[in-house]
Amino acid sequence: MVNSASLCLCGEKMIQTLEHTAFDVQAIRQHFPVLNRVVKGKPLVYFDNAATTQKPQVVIDALADYYKNYNANIHRGIHSLAEEATAAYEATRDTVQQFIHAKEREEIIFTRGVTESINLVAYTWARTNLKAGDEIIISGMEHHSNIVPWQLIGEMTGAKLKVIPVNDSGELIMEEFHQLLTEKVKLVSVVHASNSLGTINPVKEIIDAAHKVGAVVMIDGAQSTVHLDIDVQELDCDFFAISSHKVYGPTGIGVLYGKRALLEAMPPFMGGGEMIKDVSFEKTTWNDLPYKFEAGTPNIADTVALKAALDFVSGIGKATIRQHEDALLKYATEQLQSIDGIRLIGTAKQKVSVASYVVEGVHPQDLGILLDNQGVAVRTGHHCTQPLMNRFGIPGTTRASFAMYNTKEEVDVMIAGLHKAIKLLR
Amino acid sequence: MSEIKSIAETEEEIVDEFSLFDSWDEKYEYIIDMGKKLKPLEDEHKKDENKIKGCQSTVWMVSELKDGKVYYRAESDAVIVKGLVSMLIRVLSGHAPQEIINAKLDFIDKIGMKQHLAQTRSNGLLSMVKQMKLDATVYQAKAGMN
Numbered sequence: 001m002v003n004s005a006s007l008c009l010c011g012e013k014m015i016q017t018l019e020h021t022a023f024d025v026q027a028i029r030q031h032f033p034v035l036n037r038v039v040k041g042k043p044l045v046y047f048d049n050a051a052t053t054q055k056p057q058v059v060i061d062a063l064a065d066y067y068k069n070y071n072a073n074i075h076r077g078i079h080s081l082a083e084e085a086t087a088a089y090e091a092t093r094d095t096v097q098q099f100i101h102a103k104e105r106e107e108i109i110f111t112r113g114v115t116e117s118i119n120l121v122a123y124t125w126a127r128t129n130l131k132a133g134d135e136i137i138i139s140g141m142e143h144h145s146n147i148v149p150w151q152l153i154g155e156m157t158g159a160k161l162k163v164i165p166v167n168d169s170g171e172l173i174m175e176e177f178h179q180l181l182t183e184k185v186k187l188v189s190v191v192h193a194s195n196s197l198g199t200i201n202p203v204k205e206i207i208d209a210a211h212k213v214g215a216v217v218m219i220d221g222a223q224s225t226v227h228l229d230i231d232v233q234e235l236d237c238d239f240f241a242i243s244s245h246k247v248y249g250p251t252g253i254g255v256l257y258g259k260r261a262l263l264e265a266m267p268p269f270m271g272g273g274e275m276i277k278d279v280s281f282e283k284t285t286w287n288d289l290p291y292k293f294e295a296g297t298p299n300i301a302d303t304v305a306l307k308a309a310l311d312f313v314s315g316i317g318k319a320t321i322r323q324h325e326d327a328l329l330k331y332a333t334e335q336l337q338s339i340d341g342i343r344l345i346g347t348a349k350q351k352v353s354v355a356s357y358v359v360e361g362v363h364p365q366d367l368g369i370l371l372d373n374q375g376v377a378v379r380t381g382h383h384c385t386q387p388l389m390n391r392f393g394i395p396g397t398t399r400a401s402f403a404m405y406n407t408k409e410e411v412d413v414m415i416a417g418l419h420k421a422i423k424l425l426r
Numbered sequence: 427m428s429e430i431k432s433i434a435e436t437e438e439e440i441v442d443e444f445s446l447f448d449s450w451d452e453k454y455e456y457i458i459d460m461g462k463k464l465k466p467l468e469d470e471h472k473k474d475e476n477k478i479k480g481c482q483s484t485v486w487m488v489s490e491l492k493d494g495k496v497y498y499r500a501e502s503d504a505v506i507v508k509g510l511v512s513m514l515i516r517v518l519s520g521h522a523p524q525e526i527i528n529a530k531l532d533f534i535d536k537i538g539m540k541q542h543l544a545q546t547r548s549n550g551l552l553s554m555v556k557q558m559k560l561d562a563t564v565y566q567a568k569a570g571m572n
Binding site for chain 1: 458
């Protein structure tokens, strides 16, 4: 059986292990209808999974099934459809709780995604707890969604932003983090796995150290949740943010995990229906968790379908998926390195399946257009991490990010496409 | 100067040239070739005020009015965009402001490159077309005042 404790296996051992597992990528591909697409006359090679993953048929079915058979507004309806819809919506909360090993189901708040989860914490916890002289630590590899909300809160409260620098391999310089971490720091918000580089950050070390100075820690799990086993209790993070669409689920739905004590003490984010207990013109009292943070009619259909996505991933097993993806990353990395003039951006020891690169004398956008011409979908540009791109002195990269349904043969198509494109462009 | 083709005629000419290509590869090869051949813009013109910034690539463009005609010169840091820019210049440069304002530029669609004008590309090409027309509008307004 596979070694589920390893996050990033390297060497021949991994290939052997992969061959010994029951993972059948062709069988997996059958679950994803979009993979039958032809683009510019070529079979689609979808390597933009860090932006969004494709959806298995079970997720598409769950969405259609909800609308076809039990669409109703949830929680207060007395009729059968409302009961069924409520049950399905709340079943997803239980599944998410198990998926990230949260202590209580009430600690799972549904949001639109990581961006909203971070903003929720910024505008409730941070806005009411931070003051001038306080400090917030983020890292040099954050997505703009984990930079801008804190800048806005900094302007409101007077709290200052401090940044953990990144080394040439794309890893956080932890010595610098420990030096930045003083009693002034009230919040640390870092990305678990970098969307641009793939780097897996030592979040456990960050959380433990931050707690020693009394700081609250938020983890951006946008990229990590799909690849790594997430145990929020073991991590002991205070907040953890997830986007469903990066875990094979629908767009428009995500999760904020928060420790109960913190969530209880926080004011609501948005006011409206559902989040109240009693309303009068003189005084309104808030509903209990998690509903205090779920104002208005929620995104029921996508929440219901998220359960199908998480069950699908759990059914295959993250450890098995990770071995497949790590093998692909290793193969792609080797193949990319054989190309003349290529520079890999992000060579951390611990990585999720992201291969980011620049080619000397070639603009990433030109590469992206010509790869699309070969049916290969990659992402080019700054990946919403402009400060990180500046750190590496580049305007952007070409990024291939792998999912459970990608194959070695698809990597070969990208490499052949790259050779062709570079020849044309240089 | 009477031999100068109208905007529509140049558009038609480009559509004819692209009709010779069977594959996307050949189309892009041609565009890249045009991009490489585009006369570089002097560094002095590559300043912020001439910048048409896209999300991924940048275009610098300058224009001037000579004898009632608008002349454009431009460059980009990405070669495919440069090729597309070169076609826009070929079509619009040397024409009267009103003709430029009226130009439909549907050759871009006809040669299958409409996606490069889409919002998702964010490559500054759409902004470039707007800027070319805006410059023409400004020249025309100035002429009207004289």
